[in-house]
Amino acid sequence: MKMEDMPLSGPDNTRLEALVHDIYSELVEDACLGLCFEVHRAVKQGCFFLDETDQESMKEFEIVDQPGVDIFGQVYNQWKNKECECPNCKRLIAASRFAPHLEKCLGMGRNSSRIANRRLASNNNMSKSESDQEDNDDLNDNDWSYGAEKKAKKRKSDKNQNSPRRSKSLKLKNGELGSSGSSEPYKYNYNTGINYETLGPDEVRSILSTQCGVISEHTKKMCTRSQRCPQHTDEQRRAVRVFFLGPSAPSLPDADAVVESDSFDIPDGQTLMSRLQWEDSPDISPTDSASSKASTNHSDSRRPKKKKTSLGLNSGGGVGVGVVGVGVVGVGGGGIGGGGMSGGSSSSQSNISLSTKRKRPKLSAPSITSIYDDLN
Amino acid sequence: MSTECRMRATVNQKLTEMGERERLKELLRAKLTECGWEDQIKAHCKEVIKDKGLEHVTVEDLVAEITPIGRALVPDSVKKELFHRIKAFLAQHAT
Numbered sequence: 109m110k111m112e113d114m115p116l117s118g119p120d121n122t123r124l125e126a127l128v129h130d131i132y133s134e135l136v137e138d139a140c141l142g143l144c145f146e147v148h149r150a151v152k153q154g155c156f157f158l159d160e161t162d163q164e165s166m167k168e169f170e171i172v173d174q175p176g177v178d179i180f181g182q183v184y185n186q187w188k189n190k191e192c193e194c195p196n197c198k199r200l201i202a203a204s205r206f207a208p209h210l211e212k213c214l215g216m217g218r219n220s221s222r223i224a225n226r227r228l229a230s231n232n233n234m235s236k237s238e239s240d241q242e243d244n245d246d247l248n249d250n251d252w253s254y255g256a257e258k259k260a261k262k263r264k265s266d267k268n269q270n271s272p273r274r275s276k277s278l279k280l281k282n283g284e285l286g287s288s289g290s291s292e293p294y295k296y297n298y299n300t301g302i303n304y305e306t307l308g309p310d311e312v313r314s315i316l317s318t319q320c321g322v323i324s325e326h327t328k329k330m331c332t333r334s335q336r337c338p339q340h341t342d343e344q345r346r347a348v349r350v351f352f353l354g355p356s357a358p359s360l361p362d363a364d365a366v367v368e369s370d371s372f373d374i375p376d377g378q379t380l381m382s383r384l385q386w387e388d389s390p391d392i393s394p395t396d397s398a399s400s401k402a403s404t405n406h407s408d409s410r411r412p413k414k415k416k417t418s419l420g421l422n423s424g425g426g427v428g429v430g431v432v433g434v435g436v437v438g439v440g441g442g443g444i445g446g447g448g449m450s451g452g453s454s455s456s457q458s459n460i461s462l463s464t465k466r467k468r469p470k471l472s473a474p475s476i477t478s479i480y481d482d483l484n
Numbered sequence: 485m486s487t488e489c490r491m492r493a494t495v496n497q498k499l500t501e502m503g504e505r506e507r508l509k510e511l512l513r514a515k516l517t518e519c520g521w522e523d524q525i526k527a528h529c530k531e532v533i534k535d536k537g538l539e540h541v542t543v544e545d546l547v548a549e550i551t552p553i554g555r556a557l558v559p560d561s562v563k564k565e566l567f568h569r570i571k572a573f574l575a576q577h578a579t
Contacts, residue, residue: 123488127495128570133555135505135512135566140554142513143522144546147529151541156533 312352321348495574504573508566515562525554 150156160166172181191200196213211217215224307315315321320331322340330348331340499505516522532549533541 124571124574127492128567128574130492131495131499131570132563132566135508136555136558137551138509139512139516140525140551141547143525143554144529144543144550147526147533148541148543148546151533151538157530157538 309352316349316352320345321352323348498577499573502577508569511569512562512566515565516558519559519562521554521557521559521562524557525550528553 147156171179173179174181176183178184187203190203192203192206193199194201194206194209194213196210201209212220212223215221315330318335320333320335320337320340322331322344323329324331331337333339335345496505499508528550529546532546536545
């Protein structure tokens with residue numbers, strides 16, 4: 109018989125309700141029966157009363173339901189207002205802040221070293237930028253902040269008045285400060301580079317001996333970074349030097365002490381200028397440029413050493429490959445990094461290394477002076 | 485009368501065949517556990533067992549004691565929901 113024949117109206121409604129109720133009762137009874145079977149089985153197997161021990165322990169761990177107290181009966185913010193004295197700095201710290209404070213105070217723990225490093229880095233950057241500005245002030249007579257000036261004066265007095273660097277008029281942007289005192293009045297804008305048109309030959313030579321010097325295509329100015337600056341290749345540096353100092357100017361001083369400039373011809377000025385004005389290639393890393401010249405590998409190995417046994421008439425510690433020619437040496441030598449004169453110095457060349465490292469303390473290389481005197 | 489009986493039989497048959505009965509059973513069990521009905525019943529069971537003695541309690545004893553209490557303790561919300569489901573089923577498949 110089909111259910112579709114049954115109209116759900118009037119009296120059938122009650123029947124329907126009764127039907128629903130019956131079905132429901134059946135389901136509930138089923139549930140109860142199931143439960144009883146479970147309980148009975150548990151009882152007979154002896155695992156029904158497992159969570160009940162003796163009365164005493166039951167009382168002990170009874171659930172507490174009082175205000176201000178958790179279910180174990182403990183006061184939950186008991187230590188909130190307590191203060192502890194730090195054994196390190198002797199300050200009173202709130203209890204909840206005590207552990208992080210100790211971490212920083214004692215300098216142990218993961219974060220404290222990170223923060224300290226960051227602080228050191230930012231301090232270094234600050235002090236370095238100030239040092240740049242200070243020299244610039246002297247040259248351009250710009251007014252800077254008083255603080256920087258004060259620092260500048262203090263720094264200058266610190267320098268050894270008799271150091272060989274005194275006569276140097278140059279300084280590297282990322283390197284050390286130049287010598288105290290005399291600085292030639294060349295137009296130096298440390299932000300963008302040197303405007304080479306206004307420089308005399310001597311100045312050019314001295315610049316080229318310490319700095320990269322590659323002329324940027326955009327600004328037509330010489331690059332003021334160190335001789336190992338990653339933006340320019342040694343080829344570019346060599347070309348610049350040839351351009352300024354003539355074909356007699358030797359090429360980059362390699363570890364092999366090979367004179368490379370002999371075969372270099374100066375083309376037309378136009379083409380040369382176009383050659384010189386390379387695009388900045390930021391993907392040239394020092395290692396790349398080093399590997400491109402096999403002779404520079406030698407110097408690279410010395411890079412990590414911080415010894416100032418180098419022929420340092422100027423800044424730049426570390427080891428790298430720089431460009432120096434005899435003519436430049438004659439003026440006053442170039443920047444030299446650690447590693448000294450590898451391969452010996454010939455009359456036509458000297459091995460000079462500069463580093464791109466920025467965090468170099470001042471070079472004091474009185475021993476190098478004698479070598480330079482010989483070359484001069 | 486017999487019509488009614490037959491009707492009921494058909495309904496039951498349909499419920500079982502379509503799996504609705506099982507589903508309703510599961511639903512009811514879940515709801516009862518959720519609302520704590522099961523724990524209440526178990527507490528009662530403990531009482532009964534303590535009365536009758538652990539060793540000698542039988543299933544029949546338990547059933548006889550527990551079923552009326554169980555039926556009474558079902559919360560109204562659960563009851564209503566089940567009614568709703570059954571009616572929906574009937575309306576869907578019986579008309």
